[in-house]
Amino acid sequence: SQPWTTDAIPYLVEVLNCLNQRDYESVVFVGPARCGKTNALIEGWMAYVITIEPADMLIVQLSKEKAQEYSKKRIRRTIYASPNLRDQCSSRRHDNNVHDIIFKPGNYLKIGWPTINVLSSSDYRYVALTDYDRLPANVDEEGDPYTLAKKRTQTFMSAGKTLVESSPGWEVLDPKWQPTTTHESPPTQGILSLYNMGDRRRYYWQCTDCREWFEPDFDLLVWDQDEPDPSKASEKVTLACPHCGVEHEEKKKPQFNLKGRWLRQGEYLDKNGQRHGEPRKTRFASFWQKGPTATFQTWNELVYKYKAALVEYERTGSFQSLKTTINTDQGKPFTPPRTMSCTAGEL
Incomplete structure (x- = not known):
């Protein structure tokens, strides 16, 4: 060994x-699986x-x-x-x-x-x-x-x-919730409730193009959302910087992770990597990591599972697979649809 x-x-x-x-x-x-x-x-x-x-x-x-x-x-x-x-x-x-x-x-x-x-x-x-x-x-x-x-x-x-x-497992209690502070978790039970009690750390990458820092999230993945076949939809996946729009390939992920930084609520990093702000201080060190940074799962897998779950929802009306992949693969809490007639795009 x-x-x-x-x-x-x-x-x-x-x-x-x-x-x-x-x-x-x-x-x-x-964190995600x-x-x-x-x-x-x-x-x-x-x-x-x-x-x-x-x-x-x-x-x-x-x-x-x-x-x-x-x-x-x-x-x-x-x-x-x-x-x-x-x-x-x-x-x-x-x-x-x-x-x-x-x-x-x-x-x-x-x-x-x-x-x-x-x-x-x-x-x-x-x-x-x-x-x-x-x-x-x-x-x-x-x-x-x-x-x-x-x-x-x-x-x-x-x-x-x-x-x-x-990984998160409880549903969001208020579908209309909007954060009042940075790094705040939606209202839910379980581990995210404990996370909110802590100093609320999120993991940040620095864009190699504009040098701004951002939190990698599933919503930043770029893929063919109009393609109905999950395999084809997930063939090419990149991640867009929310500041400059440059799309990064997954082969950069190990280097991004190596240089990544945890920030507590109230902190921010400048382009030189200098930390600023007034961090939230509690007796809990709490961390929330999202799916795209996970070493042992690919962006293609993230998109494939999400698209397959959307197809199942549209075919059967069941959102269990969608909840599972959002919770365990994306590392996020699931917000249930307000009506069973909503479209996949509204999820």
Whole structure:
């Protein structure tokens, strides 16, 4: 196995760094599928805790079955593939099972699921909630998963940390909503509600033509919207700078990501990359990444899935596939049509 690096996912370095800063009690990351968030933020953070900062840690998966699967397929494979992690494991057989691992310094890793038994009583210095918008909004009638998880870290005060990561999953509550501040998320439940409580960071690229900074978004992709066939419509996809209109090819994406910058609400960058403005300050470091920047999915795939979902909606009236691709591929919340007779263009 090769040492793990962030070379392919430079946009996650700042998120990882915030997990080691006492200025923040929680780190919230909203992002699309295939951006590397689970591998970096859950397994990468876990590896750091085990080897550098040993402490009790809880990772919460969707269900008992998913927790078991995640433990076997991801956690244990990660540990056994790394000599540094493997050397930290207790040699006593009874110290380890599918959901619980004890390490030589005595620190404890639990891979659990959202029940009140898991999210109460025990204290953990670190808690990670993965795929947050697919967790129950109310755990056993005791409260939302984040509030329950945060209480598990309170004993450790500023040394405790709660991580929440997910693609959006809840619908926009007000279809007519307009933002009152930059970087604000539409009104919705789940992880974007937590994001709004934080300092609201968005990822920016710098146009190589006009040198202005902008946030890459699906709406900036240029493709043949009049072509009815999803395969043909997605053959050629570029991304237009919203300032000068120059269209960039996807082969530039790795370099754009490498030089990309996270900006908190209230901040902006000049053409020389100098940061200005008054950033929003809270105890939450919150990040929202959109689909076009994701390393492990292409712009052609983004457009193909969106166009195919539009075709399905026009044929059947079902917008489930449209909701799925907007949530998981584009990394955005879905606004349901106000009437079932609206056209695809209105979506």
